[in-house]
Amino acid sequence: MLxxxxxxxxxxxxxxxxxxxxxxxxxxSGDGSGRRTRVKDGRFITYGIGNxxxxxxxxATTFVNNTIVDIxxxxxxxxxxxxxxxxxxxxxxxxxxxxxxxxxxxxxxLSSLGVRTAVEAAIEEAGGKAAEWRTAPPxxxxxxxxxxxxxxxxxxxxxxTTAYLKAAENANLKVFGIEAAxxxxxxxxxxxxxxxxxxxxxxxxxGFSGDYVDRDALLQQWYADMQAEVPAAxxxxxxxxxxxxxxxxxxxxxxxxxxxxxxxxxxGGPKWEIIKKLIDESGQxxxxxxxxxxxxxxxxxxxxxxxxxxxxxxxxxxxIPGTGYQSDNFDMEFIGGTMSAxxxxxxxxxxxxxAVEKAKARxxxxxxxxxxxxxxxxxxxxxxxxxxxxxxxxxATYMITGKAVILGTGGYIGNRxxxxxxxxxxxxxxxxxxSRGDGITMAMSDMNAAxxxxxxxxxxxxxxxxxxxxxxxxxxxxxxxxxxxxxxxxPDNIIVGMNxxxxxxxxxxxxxxxxxxxxxxxxxxxxxMESVAFMNWKAGxxxxxxxxxxxxxxMKSAGAKFTAAPLFHGQGAPIGANTxxxxxxxxxxxxxxxxxxxxxxxxxKLAVELGIPSSVLMEEITKYNGYVDAAAGLPxxxxxxxxxxxxxxxxxTTKVKLGCASGYTAILGAGYYxxxxxxxxxxxxxxxxxxDRRVIPGLYAxxxxxxxxxxxxxKAYVGYGAAAQGWAITSxxxxxxxxxEYAAGFPSDSTGRR
Numbered sequence: 001m002l003x004x005x006x007x008x009x010x011x012x013x014x015x016x017x018x019x020x021x022x023x024x025x026x027x028x029s030g031d032g033s034g035r036r037t038r039v040k041d042g043r044f045i046t047y048g049i050g051n052x053x054x055x056x057x058x059x060a061t062t063f064v065n066n067t068i069v070d071i072x073x074x075x076x077x078x079x080x081x082x083x084x085x086x087x088x089x090x091x092x093x094x095x096x097x098x099x100x101x102x103x104x105x106x107x108x109x110l111s112s113l114g115v116r117t118a119v120e121a122a123i124e125e126a127g128g129k130a131a132e133w134r135t136a137p138p139x140x141x142x143x144x145x146x147x148x149x150x151x152x153x154x155x156x157x158x159x160x161t162t163a164y165l166k167a168a169e170n171a172n173l174k175v176f177g178i179e180a181a182x183x184x185x186x187x188x189x190x191x192x193x194x195x196x197x198x199x200x201x202x203x204x205x206x207g208f209s210g211d212y213v214d215r216d217a218l219l220q221q222w223y224a225d226m227q228a229e230v231p232a233a234x235x236x237x238x239x240x241x242x243x244x245x246x247x248x249x250x251x252x253x254x255x256x257x258x259x260x261x262x263x264x265x266x267x268g269g270p271k272w273e274i275i276k277k278l279i280d281e282s283g284q285x286x287x288x289x290x291x292x293x294x295x296x297x298x299x300x301x302x303x304x305x306x307x308x309x310x311x312x313x314x315x316x317x318x319x320i321p322g323t324g325y326q327s328d329n330f331d332m333e334f335i336g337g338t339m340s341a342x343x344x345x346x347x348x349x350x351x352x353x354x355a356v357e358k359a360k361a362r363x364x365x366x367x368x369x370x371x372x373x374x375x376x377x378x379x380x381x382x383x384x385x386x387x388x389x390x391x392x393x394x395x396a397t398y399m400i401t402g403k404a405v406i407l408g409t410g411g412y413i414g415n416r417x418x419x420x421x422x423x424x425x426x427x428x429x430x431x432x433x434x435s436r437g438d439g440i441t442m443a444m445s446d447m448n449a450a451x452x453x454x455x456x457x458x459x460x461x462x463x464x465x466x467x468x469x470x471x472x473x474x475x476x477x478x479x480x481x482x483x484x485x486x487x488x489x490x491p492d493n494i495i496v497g498m499n500x501x502x503x504x505x506x507x508x509x510x511x512x513x514x515x516x517x518x519x520x521x522x523x524x525x526x527x528x529m530e531s532v533a534f535m536n537w538k539a540g541x542x543x544x545x546x547x548x549x550x551x552x553x554x555m556k557s558a559g560a561k562f563t564a565a566p567l568f569h570g571q572g573a574p575i576g577a578n579t580x581x582x583x584x585x586x587x588x589x590x591x592x593x594x595x596x597x598x599x600x601x602x603x604x605k606l607a608v609e610l611g612i613p614s615s616v617l618m619e620e621i622t623k624y625n626g627y628v629d630a631a632a633g634l635p636x637x638x639x640x641x642x643x644x645x646x647x648x649x650x651x652x653t654t655k656v657k658l659g660c661a662s663g664y665t666a667i668l669g670a671g672y673y674x675x676x677x678x679x680x681x682x683x684x685x686x687x688x689x690x691x692d693r694r695v696i697p698g699l700y701a702x703x704x705x706x707x708x709x710x711x712x713x714x715k716a717y718v719g720y721g722a723a724a725q726g727w728a729i730t731s732x733x734x735x736x737x738x739x740x741e742y743a744a745g746f747p748s749d750s751t752g753r754r
Contacts, residue, residue: 039126050114052077059118081349085182107181149402150743157186159703159732160408166736168359177368185352193313195726199283311721411676411704412437453708457537491523497539499611516616523651536671549662
């Protein structure tokens with residue numbers, strides 16, 4: 001155990017340096033002569049930190065005669081299909097080149113980093129010097145020209161995969177796919193599943209006699225949610241329509257469309273004809289995938305709105321698509337008669353991969369390439385489009401020409417510069433970071449495409465400490481991470497927007513500056529649309545819970561008044577209510593060490609450190625303390641004491657003292673975003689539009705490359721469940737059909753060829 005702790009501690013220290021080496025490995029490292037300090041023969045078990053918040057990656061590296069002869073991966077909690085790409089692609093390259101300087105696998109950067117760190121730890125343990133093994137792979141000016149394709153699909157995540165499948169159904173057309181990651185499926189292969197309204201496949205699979213979603217009610221709710229802010233008093237007087245939900249027979253009153261003073265389209269709003277198309281086509285998409293490509297889906301469920309159950313998660317656990325899959329991951333297990341989430345993740349990846357292979361086989365000239373990143377679009381004189389792409393970070397350049405191009409690169413959650421430009425801050429992510437905005441950037445810069453709601457808030461329903469620490473650290477209090485996370489999200493806290501970790505004062509133009517202000521109901525549950533998890537976008541994605549140190553001292557002896565835990569990445573069990581936190585000072589010290597806690601002797605100094613105006617923070621705390629006073633004596637479920645966010649009286653129990661002699665503590669938090677909901681402008685055939693709203697011939701955008709058409713630039717991502725995933729696979733299917741039709745009718749040249 002001590003050896004494991006020391007290895008993990010060393011892995012933590014190496015992680016930052018290793019990440020820099022991965023992102024800047026164009027120069028050889030080491031002595032440059034090929035001479036290396038000799039390593040001992042043997043098999044060395046070491047550890048590296050990957051993506052898991054719980055467990056490092058166990059790696060066995062075998063040396064014979066100063067040569068790496070084998071690398072194998074053991075116990076871990078990585079996402080299986082992502083780690084598979086590291087096993088399949090990166091490990092043979094390290095062995096083949098005898099270098100740890102090989103590139104990280106796109107889409108698996110953190111897992112790649114963990115494995116590389118472990119291999120380098122083995123080199124050191126065997127008596128060698130890791131720096132001498134970091135020779136970078138050679139770069140090349142090799143150029144490969146591919147032409148004669150009808151449809152080129154850029155990105156083979158969820159949206160690109162369905163576009164590829166649909167386009168390839170015309171067996172007379174040649175289709176080529178480009179994917180920057182080391183696998184197909186993208187984020188969709190890790191997602192829960194898509195929105196699917198009244199799929200006939202789902203009805204048959206689960207024996208439904210009628211619709212399981214009220215289509216009109218869903219559309220009406222979407223309309224209401226995407227309108228501009230309406231004062232509570234005005235909302236209360238709106239005329240409503242009563243709907244009875246098919247899934248639970250309960251009745252719900254929804255505001256009638258057209259009562260907000262505007263009718264679509266309106267500034268910053270979505271395109272309603274496209275939303276209607278999504279809702280009406282989403283069920284057909286799931287039916288098509290299930291019927292024609294052997295996708296399977298769970299029973300419909302909902303998210304934040306109990307009247308809607310449009311979510312059809314990928315893959316029933318009891319259904320195995322004939323893969324004979326056996327896991328070599330030590331954590332594979334059956335729990336309560338169902339397969340673990342780890343298996344289900346693998347299952348989704350298998351479905352996407354099998355579907356792409358089936359589509360490829362429809363025409364002998366169909367093909368796709370992984371680790372190929374599109375960089376530029378070129379319009380040729382005959383109207384065709386050439387996609388310029390880099391293979392494996394510059395080992396070759398590909399020029400691929402086709403009649404139609406579909407962009408499905410997943411938005412820009414993985415692009416720091418675009419997040420800074422459009423959000424004003426580098427939002428935290430819980431996503432596959434190959435979504436770097438390539439499709440959006442190419443369309444706008446190379447084809448004069450117009451953006452549409454390019455700064456729309458991203459997809460978020462997760463909040464956590466500012467800097468998630470992914471593995472235990474030797475010498476730390478054993479419960480510091482779950483305890484700190486629980487303290488951050490307690491329902492009796494006051495939580496305010498902050499600028500620490502952010503570069504912009506007000507990321508979303510036209511919205512109030514919420515630095516130092518509350519922005520949500522701190523007591524609302526994780527799946528509530530009013531919760532910190534859903535509403536942190538209003539604060540720019542960064543926030544802080546404020547405590548006076550007298551309250552910290554009280555919790556040391558008496559415990560917190562409430563318990564709480566995040567929806568995802570809990571990092572351990574939450575603290576119990578009214579349970580003394582004897583080591584709270586050590587826990588907060590660990591939080592400071594990892595950038596998650598700020599402690600100051602005055603509120604003014606604390607405000608400065610958090611990047612918020614001290615006068616605003618003082619004013620907000622004074623107002624909140626007044627709400628606590630007003631809540632005294634009210635029924636526990638009364639929300640009248642908090643006119644801003646309707647926090648219940650039984651959670652309005654803890655003040656922040658002004659002028660507290662013992663000082664103040666802030667626990668820092670962030671929203672963790674799994675995608676952007678912005679993109680370029682498209683019409684209802686997914687054709688990209690230019691700055692004058694004219695169709696750009698042959699260019700289509702799907703998924704998160706065009707999701708801005710569904711949302712409002714100043715409103716939260718909708719909470720019905722799986723809207724973005726539904727858009728991904730449905731827009732992809734439709735664009736594949738439209739692009740194939742365009743390519744089939746493309747004008748012939750003088751030789752008669754199309």
